[in-house]
Amino acid sequence: MHKFSKSFLMLSLPLLSVFALSGCGKKDAVRVLRILNCEDYIYEYENGDEEYSSGGNDYKMDMVDQFIEYWKINHENEEIEIVYDTFDTNETMFNELKTGKTTYDVIVPSDYMVQKLLSNNMLEKFDDDQFDALWENISPYLKDKFEGIKAENGESIVQYSIPYMWGTVGVMYNPNYYKNEKGLEEDKVHELFADWDSLYGKELQGSFSIKDSVRDTYAVSLIHAYRDEIAEVSSNEELTTIFNRHEANNIADVKADMLKLKENAFGFECDSGKTDMTAEKIGANMCWSGDATWAITEAEEFDLELYYSIPTAYNGDETKGASNVWFDGFCMPKSADLHKDLAQEFIKFMSQPENAAQNCYCVGYTPGVAGDAMLDYVYDSYDVRGAVGELSDEEYVEYDLRYFFKDSLNEYSEADAIIHAYPEVVGRQLTAQYPSNDILDRLAIMNDFGPEGNVRLLDMWEQVRTNKLPVWGIIVIAVEGAGAIALAVYLIVHKVNRKRFKKHRSA
Numbered sequence: 001m002h003k004f005s006k007s008f009l010m011l012s013l014p015l016l017s018v019f020a021l022s023g024c025g026k027k028d029a030v031r032v033l034r035i036l037n038c039e040d041y042i043y044e045y046e047n048g049d050e051e052y053s054s055g056g057n058d059y060k061m062d063m064v065d066q067f068i069e070y071w072k073i074n075h076e077n078e079e080i081e082i083v084y085d086t087f088d089t090n091e092t093m094f095n096e097l098k099t100g101k102t103t104y105d106v107i108v109p110s111d112y113m114v115q116k117l118l119s120n121n122m123l124e125k126f127d128d129d130q131f132d133a134l135w136e137n138i139s140p141y142l143k144d145k146f147e148g149i150k151a152e153n154g155e156s157i158v159q160y161s162i163p164y165m166w167g168t169v170g171v172m173y174n175p176n177y178y179k180n181e182k183g184l185e186e187d188k189v190h191e192l193f194a195d196w197d198s199l200y201g202k203e204l205q206g207s208f209s210i211k212d213s214v215r216d217t218y219a220v221s222l223i224h225a226y227r228d229e230i231a232e233v234s235s236n237e238e239l240t241t242i243f244n245r246h247e248a249n250n251i252a253d254v255k256a257d258m259l260k261l262k263e264n265a266f267g268f269e270c271d272s273g274k275t276d277m278t279a280e281k282i283g284a285n286m287c288w289s290g291d292a293t294w295a296i297t298e299a300e301e302f303d304l305e306l307y308y309s310i311p312t313a314y315n316g317d318e319t320k321g322a323s324n325v326w327f328d329g330f331c332m333p334k335s336a337d338l339h340k341d342l343a344q345e346f347i348k349f350m351s352q353p354e355n356a357a358q359n360c361y362c363v364g365y366t367p368g369v370a371g372d373a374m375l376d377y378v379y380d381s382y383d384v385r386g387a388v389g390e391l392s393d394e395e396y397v398e399y400d401l402r403y404f405f406k407d408s409l410n411e412y413s414e415a416d417a418i419i420h421a422y423p424e425v426v427g428r429q430l431t432a433q434y435p436s437n438d439i440l441d442r443l444a445i446m447n448d449f450g451p452e453g454n455v456r457l458l459d460m461w462e463q464v465r466t467n468k469l470p471v472w473g474i475i476v477i478a479v480e481g482a483g484a485i486a487l488a489v490y491l492i493v494h495k496v497n498r499k500r501f502k503k504h505r506s507a
Helices: 063-074 090-099 111-119 128-135 140-147 175-182 186-192 196-200 214-225 236-243 248-264 273-278 289-302 340-350 353-363 372-382 429-433 437-442 450-466 471-493
Strands: 031-038 080-087 162-173 208-211 267-269 284-288 307-309 323-330 397-400 418-421
Touching (some): 031 340, 063 080, 063 340, 063 353, 111 323, 128 340, 140 162, 162 175, 162 208, 162 273, 162 289, 175 186, 196 248, 208 273, 214 248, 214 284, 214 450, 248 450, 284 289, 289 429, 307 429, 340 353, 353 372, 372 418, 372 429
Parallel strands (some): 031 080, 208 267, 208 284
Antiparallel strands (some): 162 307, 397 418
């Protein structure tokens, strides 16, 4: 029997009657937990949000405030405060930590940055007696991946980082745009975006944007530069080795490829790609999977159908190409005044499936947490069995998520992780949040390149970024400039709702 829970705080806030203690004195000084996270990367309550209920109480509060309440209830009524800051890039975060002007208890770097921080002796190890509890709800698939990510000294990051969110690099695209602007049939559009090579051809020239992010764009150009060699590898280990090439000759190869990509693209973007897609300013956007989830769902309000592809095809073979799988993880930076107990408890709190589901509904990115509550989220959002009524066998697609949920379920069986998905979410939100099982071996992790490799990489990136635009690109930008004011008005009038990813369905 399936359960479809809406009480996402069952294991957190109100274990009130069980854990609440009375008559406890307050500490003389209120301790402060300092958190540094990416922007828009945690549940924030807004009026109109679904109410999260437990124990007869409704908690209409941000996730950080929920933790403050949780801590107070479970730790002798101790009052704490939270300072929650955000950063825009991993490099900004690294530089801020390096200066030492501000200290933090919890940070959320990406996989390669965790390696860099660990190699620079800047991370605190989790307590041995907390390790099992910290990893208790994390997907076994992700734990296996984390064990393979190592610092320069060969030490695995599993003792220093817990997965928070994860995803892929792919392409979000609008078939209707290409029908109207390029005269392409929809089947042809889907075929093109299955392969990174499409971004280098004349058919898509000037219609797509690429990430203003050295790591992500380097990954795509490296895959394309070595695509013939990548097509021949048979294991993820071999693929990952190629994926992390960064010697001088490799950097030169990728630079040449990246210049071709830049010349064919509309331009670079850091965070505007998803809104550009919903406004139909461009036809495609190289993006992170979570941004695709957001934009695809947002676009449905305007009857606009966007898709997301992880381009692992090569000459028509879907398992001969490659893409990037990435992870952002909770870490504790070394600090003389680190509140280690608070930090580890916060990470465990955020890793409860019920709380991870809240974050998922809010931001669109996929937590590293498995378990029943997260499978509830998948059923509610994407599975025919999460809707009222029954549909015939012809009206769903089997989508295998056992790789992610294995060994993490209590009320479900492992077979329940084979989703009976609505056909319209495959290749769209579901694919963005959970890549299909058959392409996992074609997804590689990008490691830290070390001091010398990073210098070469950033030097090359600056040269690519400052290289002049092609003549056609200047003309396109001039024309598009006339529409910039209209776009600005659109964004002001229509406040972007990034809060709801749940697909409401009825029979």
